[in-house]
Every structure is written in structure tokens, then in C-alpha cells.
Amino acid sequence: MKKVAKKYAQAVSMVEQKAYDIGSGLDTLLSLPKAKFDESVELHVRLGVDGKNADQQVRGVCVLPHGTGKNVKILVIAKGDKADEAVKAGADYVGAEEIVAKIQGGWLDFDVCITTPDMMGVVGRVARVLGPKGLMPNPKSGTVTMDVVKAITDAKAGKVEYRLDKTNNVHVIIGKVSFGKEKLIDNFNTVIEALIKAKPAAAKGQYFKNVTIASTMGPGLKVNVTM
Secondary structure (H helix, E strand, C coil), rough: HHHHHHHHHHHHHEEEEEEEECCCCHHHHHHCCCCCCCCCCCCCEEEECCCHHHHHCCEEECCCCCCCCCCCCCCEEECCHHHHHHHHHHHCCCCCCHHHHHHHHHCCCCCEEEEEEHHHHHHHHHHHHHHHCCCCCCCHHCCCCCCCHHHHHHHHHCCCEEEEECCCCEEEEEEEEHHHHHHHHHHHHHHHHHHHHHHCCCCCCCEEEEEEEEEECCCEECCCCCC
């Protein structure tokens, strides 16, 4: 633990207390002491909205041009032809009532859950389990659909969901440290552009209150994004 603390203190000392442009911010982030694994690069955005109001919710999906670097495990809850399509499209797990029962028993070894509209009644049995984990299928995120093949393809290609939390922040993984600067810039810009498009009409004043990037084990770096 002392080595981790020492590395973190060193990393903090290398970060200037200013708002970087994304290029220089990533240069700094990528120069920080590395962990023994390929760390994720996280984007945290505080938005100038009030999530308590229904007309100021911010939620959606976007496909990162270079993916997240994560091997995504996909569960599809479907029956019949749609289940067969899911298997052929490369879903890691496919099932119906029996797999919902497995989830009720505590199994959660998947990253994305996709289902067809006709199975939502069955999936609803585990809504209280999946919801807090961010795994509950939702039409807005494209995970409740009859086109399970596209949903699987998008998820494997690097589709990420952004969603306002209770403190009006959005948290998204934009890749891995190993991606390098240019790929991370592309992914960063993709998420920022998606957030701009998702700006609620009811939102007033400064939209991007605070934008921060950080590696899994590193300190946050403020990034200048104006809007």
C-alpha cells in the first residue's frame, strides 16, 4: 500500500492546479506514474442542469470510435428466433426465465443486458437488482429492442451510456492508458459532442460546470470545455 500511496503523491505533484486543454491534459495524464495494469481513462462531467426536474434529465448513448478497451460480456434475454440471432451475433449468455432466476440467485457476470420488448415483464422481476448496477435494459440506451444483432454489435464496438447521477454528474470510461493520446482525444470529443446534443432546452447558464479526466489510480485533471 505504501508504494501505491507514494506513486499517487508523486502523480498529484505532477498535476498543475489549472484547466488543461484536452491535448495537454492527456499528455500530463499519460506521463504520470503507471500502475501494474492497463488503467482505464475516465471522464467526469458536472453539468449545469437540475436532474430533479424531468425536463433537465441528460441520458443517452454513443459509440466510441476506438471502443473502451474492455472485453464486454453481453447477456441477451430473449426467446425463439431472437435468442438464436443473439447466439449467432456473439452474445456471451442467452436465456429467458431460467437466466432471470439465475440473476435472482445473485449471478451478475455480465456488463450489458439486452432484451426484446416482449420479455420486459420477465426482466422486471430483477429490476431492483439490475437497476442499481446500471444493468437494467432501457429503450433509450438501445438495450430494449427487436434488433438484438445491432445492439450486440454496438455494445462490442464500444457503445457507452451516459446518464446524469443524483449530483448532476456524468461518468464515462473513454478508453485505456495504452490507447495513447490521439485515440483518447477522439473518444473524449465523441462523448462531449453527445452531451452537447443532449443538452436539455430547459437548461440555463453554463452547461459544462466542471470537466475532469483521470486514470483509474491517478488524480483528476481539470479540462477546459466551453459552452
